[in-house]
Amino acid sequence: MTKSLPSDLFQIGDLVNNTYRIEAILGRGGTSDVYRARSEISGRLVALKVLKTEFANNDDYLLLLTREEAMREIRHDAVVRYADNNRTPDGHVYLLIDYVDGPGLDKKLKDGPMAAEDLLVICRRVAQGLQAAHAHNICHRDLSPDNVILRGGDPAQAVIIDFGIAKDTNPGAETIVGNEFAGKYAYAAPEQMAGKTDERTDIYSLGALLLANFRGKSPDIGNNPMEVVKNKALALDTDGVPEPLKTLLDKMTDPVPDNRYQTAAEVLAALDGTDADTAKDEADDLSDATIIAPLPKKQPVAPPPAQAKPAAPDKSKQEPQKSRILVPVIAGLAVVAAVIGLFLSGIFSSAPSLPIADPYRLSMARAKDALPRAVGFVPSDVVADDIRERIRAANGTTDLTLASGAIAESWGTDILTILDAVDDLEVWRISISGNDVEIEGETTDKASYDQLQTLFETGTIGALQTDAAFRLNEIVIPAERLTPILKARADCGPLSLINPPAVGYGLGSEITVGGTMASQQSRAALSDALGAVAGDRQVNVAVDLLNPTLCLMESILPKAPTSAIDVAFYQGDNGNAPNLTGDFIVGENPVIDVQLPAEITTGYLSVSVLDVSGNVFHLLPNISRTNNAVEDLRNGEAGPQTIRVAHAVNSPRENGEIAFRVDDSTVGKSKIIVIHSSAPLFDEMRPTSESALSYSEALLAQEGVSQTEIYSLDSKILTTATR
Structure with a gap:
């Protein structure tokens, strides 16, 4: 099971919407976390899928969670049952799902x-x-x-x-x-x-x-x-x-x-x-x-049939007087033993008995830039008062309930020892279940770190079993510490640190990463991995999100420098008005120009679109427009030159020029690539449209065989959406 962290949206013991008590975190994803919780009303175990804070007010992700809610229409015992979406008073959005207990x-x-x-x-x-x-x-x-x-x-x-x-x-x-x-x-x-x-x-x-x-x-x-x-x-x-x-x-x-x-x-x-x-x-x-149906209720057990009242004993067969005296003595001893047992159990005590808590849980934590809090069960008013005193000294809050349970006699004293040990840390968490305790925290003080490591190295505090993990938040993190994380998480070309400080990242500084990645989920996972090391430092993963097809092409395309060649977009249905963002919606007509600087007068241009569906469209050259020599494209004109490779649909096109509208089969990110080479890239004309795999194989086949020199490779992202 995944360990809870002080930075989690919900902590163990939290009561969500006055109904669901958080018991554990089951897993973390790129956009959401999943918790196990128990209904305080019915006792039923559920799973709560909670959108991360950064997505909770994003209409797109709310729509996606709503669509996932629609899965509840599938009523089969082999498909996890979905319920509905809810929002907490502080804005966290979660989806209610049946909890399935068992190994994956x-x-x-x-x-x-x-x-x-x-x-x-x-x-x-x-x-x-x-x-x-x-x-x-x-x-x-x-x-x-x-x-x-x-x-x-x-x-x-x-x-x-x-x-x-x-x-x-x-x-x-x-x-x-x-x-x-x-x-x-x-x-x-x-x-x-x-x-x-x-x-x-x-x-x-x-x-x-x-x-x-x-x-x-x-x-x-x-x-x-x-x-x-x-x-x-x-x-x-x-x-x-x-x-x-x-x-x-x-x-x-x-x-x-x-x-x-x-x-x-x-x-x-x-x-x-x-x-x-x-x-x-x-x-x-x-x-x-x-259809998932509740388990049948257990039928009450029928009482045994009444037995006939025994007949009166035959006085002629009664035991001697001595035996008749022994019977009440034995019965009297049994009554005394029963009374002693009841007394020891507390039934005759004047103090009220406490309800039993099973499992016996207590959660105490101080998250980053937050006040401490304690929620759960305690065995006595004395322990409750001691915990309240420590939490309230730091202006924190408590929600403690008196209860009995399967805990050690020294439980309260041992818990206070642990609380005193971590109380000076900026971030800490103590999660108790019975006599088992998980502790986490972080500090910038090496002496405090070493002291905590020594205190918890045996794995026990008093009668409690402890699992402690502390992090030393270094004053300065060298860039070399972060490089292996970037290499391990790269899924679409190399990632790099942007302007890393020569002496390393100090407390409060920002760690910025550049490059390309394949998905929002992988970017979130990289951010989490860096955050686990960054401590009191902001992490900014400023990468371009592509898709696996484009990421594949990144590894196949020729390695060449960029140049002053640029790509410009226009709205074909709006008088070719400039589109500075490169964003188009379904039904619109993108117009695309390649802008050549004055110094590029020779060589050959190859312009292609790599789209999200895994296809490559060759805008120049293609079977309708075979001539891609720069000298011919310039047509004798010097200076900066604009070459149109995708035209307006309603414009006259005499020489097979390409024009297209965005349809819903290619929604997402596409990449326009412009390759400037000394000779044509291929010995024969490629089809206007082909698969990314076919294009990749053709590029690899030319590698090492063709004498063509690649002068530059420039690109621009064209993004399409349904709205």
Whole structure:
């Protein structure tokens, strides 16, 4: 389970909207965190998916969370149940989800190979869940071991979770978290690299994760984007997988979508040895059984039948007088023993008994730039008063409840010892559950850090078991400390520190990172990783967000310097008015000019658009406009020159000039690239439109063979959206 941090939106013990008591944090993502909580009203365990603060007032992310809420229409026990969205008084937005208790397949993957028999059971269960989702035109798109949980550890109770990047397959529908590539490379279907998804995509991912769990290790798909693309075109290695699982996986993971099972019903039919239509009919007949229903209430146990009153003893058979005297003596001793037991239990005490708390939890914390607080259970007024005195001395708040529970006799004294030890730290957290305590904190004082390390090195304070982690927030962090983090998190070209101080980053300074990254999630993960080291320093990840297709091209495009060549955009439907941002919406007509400086008079220009769908469009040269020599494009004119490569739709075009409108198949970021070379890039004309993979292979084939010199490579981002 993920450790709670002082910076988390909710702390263990917090009561959200007067209903849900936070018990643990289950995980952190790029846009949201997930907590386990218990309803104070019903006692039911739930999961709260909470938008991070920076997204809570962003209409786009609120819309995405609302679309995820729509998943509640899928009523199948193999699909996690969604409820509704709520907002706390201080503005935090969260989605209520059923809590599924059990190990995820990612945990099972770390434990080693799973039995083929169990995987067949999981395959059936998950396929049933996918069938229910697909019936509502919802594809998961991110099916991987961490998104399948075995309720209670039972393969027959597998549950699909996290439809956060699910996609509605209805025509024109949006992806629930954006239209760019979704899915983890290791388990994504080959067509996902080009942004294409349907039911068969989920079937491929299910087969890939089942194979990974059979092997007991994640697939090795390559060390760079080009290797990933090439390996994804190959069939997965199922050697050694026993039948019938092998045949099932081979067809589920065929690289060609048309060769796979086309629907989840076909997977179920293959498992049953029936045809897909029969399986679908049976699924329809049993549709009512898939609705999640409460467990049946336990029936009261019937009292035993009344026994007949024993007959009066026969006086002629009575025991001697001595025996009759012994019976009341023994009975009297039993009564005395019972009274003593009741007395020791406190039933005759004048003090009122305390309610029992199970689990017995107390959370105390001081977050950065915040006042301390304490929430939870304490065993006595004395302990409560001592905690209140320490918290209120720092103007903090407390919400303490008297309760008894399974805690050590010295619990109160030991907790106060821990609180006194960390109270001088700027940031700290103490999370107690029974006799187990987790402590975290940070300090800039080396002496305090060493003292805390010594105090908690044994793992015990009194009768309590402690797990302590403290961070020394250095006065100066050298740039070299941050470089390995940038290398580890780079997913779309190199990342670099912008203007790092020669002596390192002091307290209160700003750490700025530049470069390109593949997604908002990866940028947030980098920010979190740097923040864990930065301490009292602001982290600014000022990177350009591309998509996996553009990131792939970044690794393939020729390495060349930039130049004074520029790209300008105009609104073709508005008299070619300048568009300084490069942002267009669906239906608009982008006009694109390449602006040549006066000094560029020779060579050849190649202008292409790399779009989010995984396609490359060649604006210059192409089969309709083959001449791309700079001298001819200038047409004898000197000085700065403007060359139009994409025209207004309503303008006259006599020589096959290209004009286009933005449609909803290419929504996202596209890149215009301009390559200035000594000769044409390719020996033969490329088609006007081709896949990024085809273009990449052509570039690689020319590398080392062609004598063409690349003078420069310039680019500009064109962003399209639905509104």
